[in-house]
Amino acid sequence: MQKENKVDILLGLQWGDEGKGKIVDVFTPDYDIIARFQGGPNAGHTLEFNGQKHVLHTIPSGIFHDNTLNIIGNGVIMDLKIMQQELDELYEKGANPKNNLYISKKCHLITPSHRLLDAVYEAAKGKDKIGSTLKGIGPTYTDKTARLGLRMGDVLMDNFQERYGKLKLRHLEIAKDFDFDISAHKIDNLSFDEYEAKWMEATKIATEYNLIDSEQFINDSLKAGKTILAEGAQGTLLDVDFGSYPFVTSSNTISAAVCTGLGVAPNKIGKTYGVFKAYCTRVGSGPFPTELFDDFGQRLRDNGHEYGSTTGRPRRCGWLDIPALRYSIMINGVTDLIITKADVMDDFDSFDVCTQYEYNGKKLDYMPYEILDEKLGPIVESKKGWNTDITKASSMDDLPAELIDYIKYIEETVECPISVVSVGPDRSQTIIR
Numbered sequence: 494m495q496k497e498n499k500v501d502i503l504l505g506l507q508w509g510d511e512g513k514g515k516i517v518d519v520f521t522p523d524y525d526i527i528a529r530f531q532g533g534p535n536a537g538h539t540l541e542f543n544g545q546k547h548v549l550h551t552i553p554s555g556i557f558h559d560n561t562l563n564i565i566g567n568g569v570i571m572d573l574k575i576m577q578q579e580l581d582e583l584y585e586k587g588a589n590p591k592n593n594l595y596i597s598k599k600c601h602l603i604t605p606s607h608r609l610l611d612a613v614y615e616a617a618k619g620k621d622k623i624g625s626t627l628k629g630i631g632p633t634y635t636d637k638t639a640r641l642g643l644r645m646g647d648v649l650m651d652n653f654q655e656r657y658g659k660l661k662l663r664h665l666e667i668a669k670d671f672d673f674d675i676s677a678h679k680i681d682n683l684s685f686d687e688y689e690a691k692w693m694e695a696t697k698i699a700t701e702y703n704l705i706d707s708e709q710f711i712n713d714s715l716k717a718g719k720t721i722l723a724e725g726a727q728g729t730l731l732d733v734d735f736g737s738y739p740f741v742t743s744s745n746t747i748s749a750a751v752c753t754g755l756g757v758a759p760n761k762i763g764k765t766y767g768v769f770k771a772y773c774t775r776v777g778s779g780p781f782p783t784e785l786f787d788d789f790g791q792r793l794r795d796n797g798h799e800y801g802s803t804t805g806r807p808r809r810c811g812w813l814d815i816p817a818l819r820y821s822i823m824i825n826g827v828t829d830l831i832i833t834k835a836d837v838m839d840d841f842d843s844f845d846v847c848t849q850y851e852y853n854g855k856k857l858d859y860m861p862y863e864i865l866d867e868k869l870g871p872i873v874e875s876k877k878g879w880n881t882d883i884t885k886a887s888s889m890d891d892l893p894a895e896l897i898d899y900i901k902y903i904e905e906t907v908e909c910p911i912s913v914v915s916v917g918p919d920r921s922q923t924i925i926r
C-alpha cells in the first residue's frame with residue numbers, strides 16, 4: 494500500500510507580509526499540491542523570478558509551476574471580479590491556470606455588496622477603524638457564519654440570480670441606516686453597477702475552471718501518497734481569536750484553520766513552517782509594541798520597500814518582537830522557522846530586539862490580553878549589526894558572524910530551529926540549511 498502523507502503548513506507569524514508567497518514558490522517543486530485554506534483577496538503574496546515580480550491575491554503561490562496543482566480551499570473567500578483579473582494577468586505572463594488550478598465548490602463568494610458594507614462599516618468606525626483592505630472580508634465571513642452566504646457551487650444553480658438579488662437587497666437595506674453616500678461610492682474606481690456587471694461576467698469562472706469537493710480530493714490525494722503544502726494568508730497576530738482583537742482579520746489564520754479550511758483532520762498535519770521577518774511590520778490600525786517612529790523605522794520602510802502589496806499603504810515598522818514570536822510558535826505548533834528580510838538591515842551599525850514587555854511595573858515574557866493597553870511597552874536589547882551585503886549569500890558560510898549570532902539567539906530564545914534564511918525577494922535568494 495502507498496504510504497499516506499500528511500499536509501505541511503506554511504504560514505505567517507507576525508502581522509502578515511512576512512514573505513509567505515516567496516517561500517511557497519521556492520518550496521513548490523517539492524510538493525504535488527499547494528492549497529490556500531483561509532482569507533481572500535486581502536492577501537497580497539509577492540513572487541519574484543527571472544527579473545519579474547508577480548503579486549497573487551486569491552490564487553496559491555505554486556501557480557507558476559506547471560507540475561503542481563493549486564487548490565483554493567473551502568475556507569477561502571473569493572471575489573469573482575478580482576479573481577478574473579488575477580487569472581487574466583496570469584495568462585498575460587504565460588501561465589495557464591486552467592491546467593493546474595482547482596476551486597472548492599464550498600468557498601464563499603465576496604459579492605459587490607459585501608464590499609460596499611465593508612466600506613460602510615469602516616467609515617462608521619471613524620477614528621477606531623480597523624484599517625481593513627476593504628475587500629469585503631468582514632461582511633463575507635459574517636454572512637458565512639450567519640448562514641446567509643453564497644458559495645462557488647451556487648453559481649451553477651438555477652436559482653443563483655434570485656439568491657444573489659436577495660442578499661444584495663439585504664445588504665443595501667443595512668447600508669441605508671448609515672450616514673454613507675452609496676451612489677457616490679466607488680469600488681476599485683468603478684461605480685457599484687459597473688463593478689457588479691464585471692463581477693457577474695466573472696461568474697463564468699464556475700464553468701471554465703475545475704470546481705471540486707476539495708476536502709474529498711485532498712484526502713484522496715494524501716492516501717495516494719501525494720505531498721501537500723497549505724499556504725496561509727495574513728499572519729498569526731491578525732487571527733480573529735488570537736490576534737490583537739478587534740484589530741484583526743475575520744478568519745482564523747493559524748495552523749488549526751488548515752483543518753477547517755481544507756477538511757483535513759488534525760492527525761493529518763505534518764510540518765508547520767512559520768515565516769517571520771528579521772524585524773516587524775504592520776499595515777492598518779492596532780497595537781504594535783515595538784513600532785518605531787524614528788529614523789530606524791523609516792530606514793526599515795525604505796530599505797524593505799514596506800508598502801502594502803494589496804493597498805500600497807506604507808507599512809508601520811518596528812523591531813523583532815520575541816514574546817510575540819514565541820506566542821505565534823506556540824499557537825501554531827511551528828516545527829521550522831523561516832527568517833526573511835534580514836538583508837533590509839544590511840547597513841545598520843546596530844539594531845534592537847524586544848525581549849520582554851513591561852506592564853504595570855511587571856516584566857512579561859508572553860503576549861498578554863492587555864496588548865491593547867498603551868501602558869504595555871517593549872524592553873529591548875541592542876545587537877551589533879553586520880554591515881555587509883548578504884543578498885548574494887548562497888550558504889550559511891557566506892553569512893556574517895553577527896547575523897549567524899542573531900539567528901542562533903532567536904533559535905535559543907524561542908526554542909525552535911530556523912531552517913531557511915531568505916536574503917532577498919528573488920526565488921534564488923534563499924538559503925536552505
Ligand code: GDP
Pocket residue numbers: 505509510511512513514515536537538539540541797798802833834835836837915916917918
Ligand atoms: P506575503 O504576504 O507574506 O507573501 O508577503 P508580501 O509579498 O506581501 O511582502 C513581502 C515583500 O518582501 C515582497 O515585496 C517580497 O518580494 C519581499 N521579500 C520576501 N522575502 C524577502 C527577503 O528576504 N528580502 C527582501 N529584501 N525582500 C523580501
Ligand code: IMO
Pocket residue numbers: 505508509510511535536537538623624625626627628629630631725726727728731740741742743776777778802
Ligand atoms: P498577506 O496574506 C498584511 C490587515 C489589514 C487590516 C486588518 C483587517 O498579504 O500577509 P481585512 O481586509 O482582513 O478586513 O483587514 O488586517 N490585513 C493584512 N495585513 N497582510 C495581509 O495579508 C493582510 N490581510 C489583512 O491591513 O489591518
Ligand code: MG
Pocket residue numbers: 509510511536537538539802
Ligand atoms: Mg502580503
